[in-house]
Amino acid sequence: MNTVLVDFDELISRLDLPAKIRLLTGADMWSLPPLPEIGLDRLVMSDGPIGVRGEHWSAADPSIALPSPTALAATWDVELVGRAGLLLAQEARRKGVHVLLAPTLNLHRSPLGGRHFECFSEDPYLTGEIGAAYVEGVQEGGVATTPKHFVANDFETDRYTVDVRVGERALREVYLRPFERVVRAGAWGLMTAYNGVNGTTMTEHAELVNGVLKGEWGFDGCVVSDWTAVRSTEAAALGGTDVAMPGPSGPWGRRLEAAVREGRVPESAVDDRVRRILRLAERAGALHPAGERPAGPAGAPQAAPGGPAEVAGAGGIDRVAGGGEIDGVALAREVAARAFTLLTNDGVLPLAPGTRIALIGAAAREARVMGGGSAQVFPEHVVSPLAGLTGRAEVTYALGTDPRVRLSPLPGPVTAQFLDRDGALLAEQPLATGEARWIGHLPPGVDGARLAEVRLLAAYRAEVSGEHELSVIGAGAFRLTVNGESVLDAEIVPEAGDPAAAFLSPPERRVAVPMTAGQTYELTLAHPSGRLGGLAIVSFTLGHADPSPGEDELLAEAMRAATACDVAIVVAATTPEVESEGFDRADLRLPGRQDELISAVAAANPRTVVVVNAGSPVELPWRDEVAAVLLTWFPGQEAGSALADVLLGAAEPGGRLPTTWPARLADAPVTAVTPVDGRVVYDEGVDIGYPAWRRSGAEPAFWFGHGLGYTTWSYDSIAAEGTTVTVAVTNTGDRPGREVVQVYAGPRRTLAGFDVVTAEPGQTVLTTVFLSERAFQVWEDGWRTVEGEHTVAAGRSAADLRLSATVKI
Numbered sequence: 090m091n092t093v094l095v096d097f098d099e100l101i102s103r104l105d106l107p108a109k110i111r112l113l114t115g116a117d118m119w120s121l122p123p124l125p126e127i128g129l130d131r132l133v134m135s136d137g138p139i140g141v142r143g144e145h146w147s148a149a150d151p152s153i154a155l156p157s158p159t160a161l162a163a164t165w166d167v168e169l170v171g172r173a174g175l176l177l178a179q180e181a182r183r184k185g186v187h188v189l190l191a192p193t194l195n196l197h198r199s200p201l202g203g204r205h206f207e208c209f210s211e212d213p214y215l216t217g218e219i220g221a222a223y224v225e226g227v228q229e230g231g232v233a234t235t236p237k238h239f240v241a242n243d244f245e246t247d248r249y250t251v252d253v254r255v256g257e258r259a260l261r262e263v264y265l266r267p268f269e270r271v272v273r274a275g276a277w278g279l280m281t282a283y284n285g286v287n288g289t290t291m292t293e294h295a296e297l298v299n300g301v302l303k304g305e306w307g308f309d310g311c312v313v314s315d316w317t318a319v320r321s322t323e324a325a326a327l328g329g330t331d332v333a334m335p336g337p338s339g340p341w342g343r344r345l346e347a348a349v350r351e352g353r354v355p356e357s358a359v360d361d362r363v364r365r366i367l368r369l370a371e372r373a374g375a376l377h378p379a380g381e382r383p384a385g386p387a388g389a390p391q392a393a394p395g396g397p398a399e400v401a402g403a404g405g406i407d408r409v410a411g412g413g414e415i416d417g418v419a420l421a422r423e424v425a426a427r428a429f430t431l432l433t434n435d436g437v438l439p440l441a442p443g444t445r446i447a448l449i450g451a452a453a454r455e456a457r458v459m460g461g462g463s464a465q466v467f468p469e470h471v472v473s474p475l476a477g478l479t480g481r482a483e484v485t486y487a488l489g490t491d492p493r494v495r496l497s498p499l500p501g502p503v504t505a506q507f508l509d510r511d512g513a514l515l516a517e518q519p520l521a522t523g524e525a526r527w528i529g530h531l532p533p534g535v536d537g538a539r540l541a542e543v544r545l546l547a548a549y550r551a552e553v554s555g556e557h558e559l560s561v562i563g564a565g566a567f568r569l570t571v572n573g574e575s576v577l578d579a580e581i582v583p584e585a586g587d588p589a590a591a592f593l594s595p596p597e598r599r600v601a602v603p604m605t606a607g608q609t610y611e612l613t614l615a616h617p618s619g620r621l622g623g624l625a626i627v628s629f630t631l632g633h634a635d636p637s638p639g640e641d642e643l644l645a646e647a648m649r650a651a652t653a654c655d656v657a658i659v660v661a662a663t664t665p666e667v668e669s670e671g672f673d674r675a676d677l678r679l680p681g682r683q684d685e686l687i688s689a690v691a692a693a694n695p696r697t698v699v700v701v702n703a704g705s706p707v708e709l710p711w712r713d714e715v716a717a718v719l720l721t722w723f724p725g726q727e728a729g730s731a732l733a734d735v736l737l738g739a740a741e742p743g744g745r746l747p748t749t750w751p752a753r754l755a756d757a758p759v760t761a762v763t764p765v766d767g768r769v770v771y772d773e774g775v776d777i778g779y780p781a782w783r784r785s786g787a788e789p790a791f792w793f794g795h796g797l798g799y800t801t802w803s804y805d806s807i808a809a810e811g812t813t814v815t816v817a818v819t820n821t822g823d824r825p826g827r828e829v830v831q832v833y834a835g836p837r838r839t840l841a842g843f844d845v846v847t848a849e850p851g852q853t854v855l856t857t858v859f860l861s862e863r864a865f866q867v868w869e870d871g872w873r874t875v876e877g878e879h880t881v882a883a884g885r886s887a888a889d890l891r892l893s894a895t896v897k898i
């Protein structure tokens with residue numbers, strides 16, 4: 090931790106009330122205003138959590154895209170997650186970001202939760218441990234985190250207004266527990282949620298923010314609002330949220346100044362906020378009260394001689410990437426393989442050398458590597474399964490079926506032009522695809538006040554003859570021309586509902602255009618754009634699809650390929666309309682005709698492997714018809730390379746389920762995400778996830794903790810003394826392997842500790858697992874330890890416990 094002593098009170102005493110209050114609201118979409126008079130830089134924030142998007146929500150500003158949080162949690166590996174955190178810090182420094190708006194610590198209460206992929210687990214202990222490793226990793230790299238969304242933001246429907254009714258015991262033992270853990274790990278920031286809890290919106294929740302978080306837990310960091318969540322002057326100021334984002338408008342400013350002058354809000358509440366912001370800035374390297382600009386922060390590694398140069402970030406961050414650059418591409422690939430979870434395997438995997446593969450599915454060619462919403466980043470490249478396997482195995486590709494609801498972005502190069510009212514060119518920017526997005530910041534040289542139109546230009550060379558489909562995805566007026574002729578001229582109006590959903594999952598308008606193979610077509614898409622409420626938001630996509638031979642022919646072609654090859658690998662995925670921020674899921678089915686495709690391919694070739702490319706549970710009705718099911722989650726930018734590593738046996742799939750996988754939605758014990766009279770009642774109490782499955786008696790498809798790997802293990806012995814448990818396991822297979830030893834204990838036999846071990850064939854390893862004291866405690870107006878004898882059990886999942894011992898607590 091930084092040991093430089095900064096006299097925050099002295100700095101605060103140099104500021105007048107308007108200056109202090111100005112600091113409490115964003116200067117724009119992603120930053121707080123600088124105060125040069127006290128050496129405070131502009132403090133820059135960015136989403137999170139799979140990469141660091143930076144201030145430019147745009148493909149022109151690429152980022153490393155790691156696997157999604159469900160995948161990170163599936164590694165059950167705090168060391169690996171810590172390294173991922175360090176990489177994110179390196180990315181943040183490269184982009185001039187001081188505060189990473191991550192990790193997401195809400196829970197997998199219902200599999201229908203739209204941001205399920207963005208949360209770690211159904212288990213509060215696993216969530217807390219993985220979350221703490223993430224926080225520690227990022228902050229060790231000198232960048233702040235804001236674990237979010239405090240608290241009970243476990244679903245999306247009516248998220249701005251919904252009131253979650255949850256009992257005190259469930260709140261403490263389940264929903265607050267991961268937050269308590271990361272506060273103990275030393276989080277420098279935290280983000281409050283949009284929703285209310287027990288009648289008070291979280292931004293104004295004095296009891297939970299001032300009382301529990303800042304009081305009881307002694308949190309000395311900075312509480313940032315979720316975007317636009319501060320909706321009141323006094324109540325939010327008294328409620329404990331420190332910073333209202335974004336800005337510059339908002340309910341504080343002049344109105345808060347008046348509230349302070351009139352004695353409705355004490356000035357000490359403003360000073361406390363300023364102190365917390367300054368502390369955050371000092372920790373993240375954005376405060377230089379004496380004017381000094383050190384080469385690196387105290388406690389952070391310095392650049393090696395000849396190492397990476399100082400980062401010239403937008404926020405003027407004077408950090409250097411120290412301790413050697415982390416190779417983001419290599420780490421993304423390593424994390425992906427370690428997260429892949431082998432659910433079933435009749436021995437078909439790993440594939441023998443020389444296996445001829447029929448690779449089938451839309452997602453095999455266009456992997457879905459991340460979920461939708463603010464968690465999106467723009468990677469420089471994405472390795473699809475097809476690209477990853479090509480050159481490493483003999484591959485025949487077939488689409489099989491196309492489940493996409495919206496067309497994919499037109500492949501680039503595409504040029505974006507920014508024009509003023511008179512048609513004068515303000516700037517031009519190359520794009521990798523037809524996806525055009527600038528949120529918060531327009532490209533350099535574009536003055537938002539003058540911007541009147543954004544235009545995409547592409548010279549598209551058709552590869553096949555026939556009716557191509559072009560589409561416009563977005564809201565507002567659009568004019569699409571092909572070789573100068575208008576083919577679409579429309580005003581697209583989004584459906585009413587969550588404004589974020591309208592933007593995250595916008596409507597689409599399609600048009601069919603005949604094209605001839607080998608010919609090039611000049612496409613122009615013009616869209617009047619400007620500032621929305623003072624914020625620059627440009628977001629639309631020019632989509633494209635080749636002519637399709639029709640679904641029946643696609644299926645027949647896939648079956649022919651499956652029959653002709655040694656093994657069929659079907660990559661099945663959810664679509665952007667299924668897993669995203671802004672809305673919840675309606676069901677757990679794989680979209681389109683993918684289930685039908687898998688059953689047909691399995692009938693054509695018994696050696697069919699299904700690769701499930703989804704961030705959260707989907708029903709797998711064909712799971713007993715296929716030779717293996719491998720879950721890749723949303724695997725990040727190196728998807729295909731990691732998949733080839735695992736399928737071909739160069740790497741073992743290391744994942745274990747961080748959430749119980751239902752066979753059918755109808756069996757899941759807790760599902761409700763739709764408010765009734767503005768409320769969602771968590772009436773299941775403390776039992777969500779596997780404890781709820783156990784209580785309900787229903788059998789899931791796969792239990793929490795399940796995952797196979799490529800070797801076998803025996804659980805040999807267990808010894809337990811208090812909260813220290815030692816377990817011996819032996820690798821009984823014929824290749825080296827990695828095992829996640831899980832220990833369950835306490836009144837509800839919940840996860841109390843875990844460790845990752847590796848062993849050579851025949852080798853026995855001992856691991857000592859230190860159990861969480863909370864596992865033996867219940868909340869009854871305070872934590873009470875349940876004293877007496879307890880069973881502790883070690884095993885491979887919540888339902889596969891191999892050894893047990895008794896301890897006295």
Ligand code: BGC
Pocket residue numbers: 136190237315316463589
């Ligand atoms: C999301 C946050 C995110 C913020 C900024 C909100 O809509 O809920 O998770 O950090 O936007 O993009």
